[in-house]
Amino acid sequence: MASDINAFSRLETKRQEQVPQALARLVVVALFIALWALLLVARIPMPRPFLVVLLLESAFFALYLQIVPRFPNVRSIEIAQGVMLAAEIVFHTAMVYFLGGLSWLGAFAYVFGLIFSNTFLDLRRGFVYTTGASLAFASVILLEATGAIPHYVFMAQGPERYTDPRFVTTTLIGGMGVFYSIYLWVNWVGFQLRQERDTAVRAQDGLLEARADLQRANEELEQRVRERTLELEAVNAALRENESRLRTVIENAPVVLFSVDREGIFTLSEGKGLESLGLSPGVAVGTSAFEMYAEVPEIVANIERALAGEAFSTTVELQDLAFETHYAPILDGSGEAGGVIGIATNVTERQHAEEALRRSEAILRGTIESTEDGMLVLGPQGALVHVNARFSEMWNMPDDVRASRSTQAYVDWSFKQVEDAEDVYARLRDAFLAGEEGFETLNLKDGRIIESYSRPLYHGSKVEGCVFSFRDVTQRKLAEETLRVSEAKFRTMAETVAAAVLILQGTNLVYVNSAAEELTGYSRDELVKMDFWDLVHPEYRELVRERGMARLRGADLPNSYEVKMVTKSGRERWVDLTAGLIDYEGKAGVLGTAFDITERKRAEEALREHANRDPLTGLLNRRAGIAALDERLHSARNEGRLFAVLVLDLDRFKSINDTFSHETGDNALLQFAQVVSDLVGDRGVVARLGGDEFEIGLDGFGIEEARSFADRIHTELRELHDAMPGDAVARFTVSIGIACSPDDADSLLQLGRLADKLMYQAKEAGGGRTRATGRTGREHAA
Numbered sequence: 001m002a003s004d005i006n007a008f009s010r011l012e013t014k015r016q017e018q019v020p021q022a023l024a025r026l027v028v029v030a031l032f033i034a035l036w037a038l039l040l041v042a043r044i045p046m047p048r049p050f051l052v053v054l055l056l057e058s059a060f061f062a063l064y065l066q067i068v069p070r071f072p073n074v075r076s077i078e079i080a081q082g083v084m085l086a087a088e089i090v091f092h093t094a095m096v097y098f099l100g101g102l103s104w105l106g107a108f109a110y111v112f113g114l115i116f117s118n119t120f121l122d123l124r125r126g127f128v129y130t131t132g133a134s135l136a137f138a139s140v141i142l143l144e145a146t147g148a149i150p151h152y153v154f155m156a157q158g159p160e161r162y163t164d165p166r167f168v169t170t171t172l173i174g175g176m177g178v179f180y181s182i183y184l185w186v187n188w189v190g191f192q193l194r195q196e197r198d199t200a201v202r203a204q205d206g207l208l209e210a211r212a213d214l215q216r217a218n219e220e221l222e223q224r225v226r227e228r229t230l231e232l233e234a235v236n237a238a239l240r241e242n243e244s245r246l247r248t249v250i251e252n253a254p255v256v257l258f259s260v261d262r263e264g265i266f267t268l269s270e271g272k273g274l275e276s277l278g279l280s281p282g283v284a285v286g287t288s289a290f291e292m293y294a295e296v297p298e299i300v301a302n303i304e305r306a307l308a309g310e311a312f313s314t315t316v317e318l319q320d321l322a323f324e325t326h327y328a329p330i331l332d333g334s335g336e337a338g339g340v341i342g343i344a345t346n347v348t349e350r351q352h353a354e355e356a357l358r359r360s361e362a363i364l365r366g367t368i369e370s371t372e373d374g375m376l377v378l379g380p381q382g383a384l385v386h387v388n389a390r391f392s393e394m395w396n397m398p399d400d401v402r403a404s405r406s407t408q409a410y411v412d413w414s415f416k417q418v419e420d421a422e423d424v425y426a427r428l429r430d431a432f433l434a435g436e437e438g439f440e441t442l443n444l445k446d447g448r449i450i451e452s453y454s455r456p457l458y459h460g461s462k463v464e465g466c467v468f469s470f471r472d473v474t475q476r477k478l479a480e481e482t483l484r485v486s487e488a489k490f491r492t493m494a495e496t497v498a499a500a501v502l503i504l505q506g507t508n509l510v511y512v513n514s515a516a517e518e519l520t521g522y523s524r525d526e527l528v529k530m531d532f533w534d535l536v537h538p539e540y541r542e543l544v545r546e547r548g549m550a551r552l553r554g555a556d557l558p559n560s561y562e563v564k565m566v567t568k569s570g571r572e573r574w575v576d577l578t579a580g581l582i583d584y585e586g587k588a589g590v591l592g593t594a595f596d597i598t599e600r601k602r603a604e605e606a607l608r609e610h611a612n613r614d615p616l617t618g619l620l621n622r623r624a625g626i627a628a629l630d631e632r633l634h635s636a637r638n639e640g641r642l643f644a645v646l647v648l649d650l651d652r653f654k655s656i657n658d659t660f661s662h663e664t665g666d667n668a669l670l671q672f673a674q675v676v677s678d679l680v681g682d683r684g685v686v687a688r689l690g691g692d693e694f695e696i697g698l699d700g701f702g703i704e705e706a707r708s709f710a711d712r713i714h715t716e717l718r719e720l721h722d723a724m725p726g727d728a729v730a731r732f733t734v735s736i737g738i739a740c741s742p743d744d745a746d747s748l749l750q751l752g753r754l755a756d757k758l759m760y761q762a763k764e765a766g767g768g769r770t771r772a773t774g775r776t777g778r779e780h781a782a
Contacts, residue, residue: 014077015069021081022065025088029058049098057091060084085129093136097149256323256344259330264290264303267339273346276321302327306340315347322348374470377457378432382407385465394450394470419443428454428468435463441588442470449477453553469553477583500575500594503584507532510584519575519596521568537564537572548579548590562597574601614688616666617673625687629697630748632685633741636699643699643741644706645748647755648676648713650692651733651767660730668730675716679709695752703740703772710736710770733768735759744773 033054064084071077143149145165256277259268269284284292293299298316305312306327313326325344329337365386368375374391378384384407392402395414415421424440431438431454438454451473457465500516502509512527520527520535536544540563547561560578567573575594582591612624620628629645636643650656650672657665669692676696680686684698698706713734721731737758739751754773762769 011074011077014074015071018068018077018081019065022061022068022084025061026058026065029054029061033058047098050095053091053094053098057088060087060091086132089129089133089136092133093140096137097140097144254346257342258284258344259339259341260289260303261339262307262337264288264307266292268341273323273344276346277319303340306342307337309337316344321346322351371469372471376410376468376470377465378407378468379457379465382432384410391470394472417444417446419445428452432456432466441473448472448474450474500596502532502592502594503582503589504532504592505584505587505589510589516594519567519573519594520565521571526568535565537566540564544577562601565594574598617669617688619673619677619694620685620687622687622689625685625689625695626748628685629687629695632697632699633748633751637741637746641700642702642705643697643751644701644703644709645739645741645751645755646696646698646706646710647737647752647759648694648696648734649759649763651735651763653692653732656730656732664730668732671720672717672732672734675720676713679712679716695755701740703738703743706738706740707770707772710738714768714770735763735767736770737762738770738772740772 033051036051036054061084064080068077068080071080140149254271254273256271256273257268258266258270260266266284266287266289269279270281274281274283289303290300296316296318299318302312302314302316302325306329309329309331311326311328313324316323316325323344324347325342327340327342330339330341332338368377368386368388369390371388372390374394375386375388376384376391377386384405387410391397395417397410397413401409401413411425415425418424420443424442428438428440435456435458437456438452440452442450442452444450449472451471452468453471454466454468456463457467500519501511501513502516503511509527509530509532512524514524516527517524522530533541543561544563560576562574563577565573565575574597576597577592577594579590579592582589584591612620614621619625633643633645650668653665653668656668669688672694673686673688676686676694680696680698683700684696687695689695698709701709713736717732717734737755737760739745739754739758741751744754745751758771758773762771765771
């Protein structure tokens with residue numbers, strides 16, 4: 001920071017030096033221009049080129065004054081100053097020439113320029129400037145004396161004056177003497193001034209640096225104070241929060257926190273865990289622990305042991321509960337135990353869980369030992385957890401390697417028998433370290449082929465180990481080799497079958513037949529660039545994935561199963577999918593065949609729908625209706641909603657058939673079914689139990705709501721009959737019984753029986769009525 005301030009100070013100083021120099025030169029040039037104008041007014045001849053040089057010089061210094069303060073660094077200003085001095089020499093030399101040689105005005109211009117410029121220059125730069133001016137002056141004299149340039153005459157003079165060797169010699173010697181004398185004198189004076197200036201500048205730089213250091217120290221101190229204040233505030237807040245948490249933990253933790261004094265008297269008894277013992281917090285304070293637990297000698301002995309100065313943990317059985325308890329003595333100033341503090345945690349459920357875990361481990365070990373696969377289980381850091389007998393048999397494991405129980409010994413012995421062991425081992429190790437599932441085919445030196453499948457063991461989201469399973473697939477691989485030989489035949493056959501044939505390697509489709517194009521709507525070129533999962537309906541992807549992984553693990557699964565696929569146009573197609581492992585073009589793959597069963601599925605759905613529907617009214621029949629009603633009731637009961645069941649029977653329906661015809665009776669049933677279906681909508685279920693008897697389930701309906709609904713049925717029937725022309729129409733009424741869950745009963749069977757009983761009561765009362773039970777239940781005539 002101090003160096004930045006010093007650099008800025010030098011730059012400002014350098015800029016400030018240039019301003020007075022440029023202004024002074026502008027003033028002098030302005031005086032010369034005024035002198036020229038005065039002489040012109042006095043009719044004393046002056047050369048016009050001299051005026052032009054003065055004007056150019058004034059323009060140059062005016063421009064210099066504008067641009068130099070904008071330069072970004074000291075170096076650029078120093079270069080500009082050198083350019084200015086060189087330009088000044090050029091201007092002064094031009095003045096001497098146009099004033100007719102060494103006239104008094106030209107010499108005055110040179111002398112003034114030397115005095116002024118050397119005031120601002122050090123010895124080296126002043127010497128360079130003086131030498132440049134002397135060389136320019138001498139060059140003009142010599143060029144005019146030799147006639148190399150014409151002598152500029154603006155007043156009558158003797159020409160021999162400029163060609164006389166003595167004049168030229170004395171002019172050169174005199175001019176040089178005057179120039180260098182001025183240089184030495186001015187620089188001596190300027191040296192003294194520069195020393196004083198540099199001393200002042202250094203003092204100023206020191207002050208600026210000291211001020212910057214002081215400011216930086218103050219800022220650092222303020223920052224440390226702020227940070228310390230924030231730390232203290234955070235610590236205080238944490239202390240308050242911890243205090244609050246501790247108080248909350250003591251009051252609500254499912255533990256028992258207690259302390260007793262030297263006499264065994266309870267001084268503290270807190271914690272939510274007391275509830276499991278039938279005690280309240282603080283109730284035991286002031287009571288003797290020795291008396292309270294006199295019948296539990298283990299607790300008395302533990303307290304006495306802690307009072308003797310020992311800290312320990314143990315498990316205590318109390319009221320059929322297990323408590324893991326930690327005892328610690330409370331030491332006084334002399335180091336003696338003045339009491340005991342303890343914490344007890346109910347571990348009953350944990351002990352049960354541990355016992356269940358032990359049983360589960362025993363079952364798992366038995367399962368692992370009974371499988372045909374060789375199993376190797378590794379724990380954290382690759383420690384050997386379990387290996388079954390089949391693994392040792394498969395790898396011809398010597399007794400000393402088995403007895404070592406060393407993971408490295410097992411791995412070294414096994415991989416001695418594997419071709420390309422280093423590459424295979426590296427892949428298995430990488431999968432294990434990455435916590436990923438791995439699959440490898442191991443070619444053994446004795447000709448056998450073993451498939452290895454590895455799967456990580458997780459504890460929460462952390463990988464804690466890995467399970468390796470090995471299966472001898474030598475015979476299967478031989479069969480696959482035979483299959484590869486017949487691959488050409490397979491292709492011919494695949495193109496002729498009606499089923500879609502798909503071959504996958506990974507999830508990429510590598511072969512499809514023409515039937516697959518027809519099934520999916522994609523061309524063969526499109527399919528072989530696609531991912532298989534793009535064809536499987538999203539609802540069935542997990543099923544297909546699980547079956548694929550299970551098949552890799554050797555699980556015994558059905559050969560085929562039904563899934564949905566999605567075509568290029570977005571249509572859903574049902575297929576009967578069969579999948580199996582194959583070796584395709586030297587790589588493992590999956591062969592799938594898919595038969596389009598969409599039309600069969602539609603037919604089956606239509607048959608199921610037909611089987612569930614009453615053929616006359618289209619309502620659910622008795623079997624499907626009762627199942628739907630029971631499902632609705634179960635859902636309502638689980639979610640705490642009301643559910644009403646209505647049993648309905650058409651009054652004197654037999655007389656309609658006898659008076660009119662069975663066709664009229666059927667029309668009456670259709671009319672009634674349409675009325676109740678429109679009224680129920682999606683709020684419930686309507687079913688025809690048989691003949692002229694119907695049952696309705698209404699979700700969220702209590703007795704009053706169900707009664708209002710029954711009234712609407714009576715009203716709709718009357719309005720329907722009134723709108724029918726003529727007198728010879730089948731007019732009928734309906735009797736309705738209502739029962740509601742949970743007030744009347746919980747099961748559909750009980751609700752149906754009660755509603756049926758109430759319906760018959762309504763019918764016996766004259767029909768066209770509704771009868772319900774409960775506080776609001778009463779007979780109501782239509």
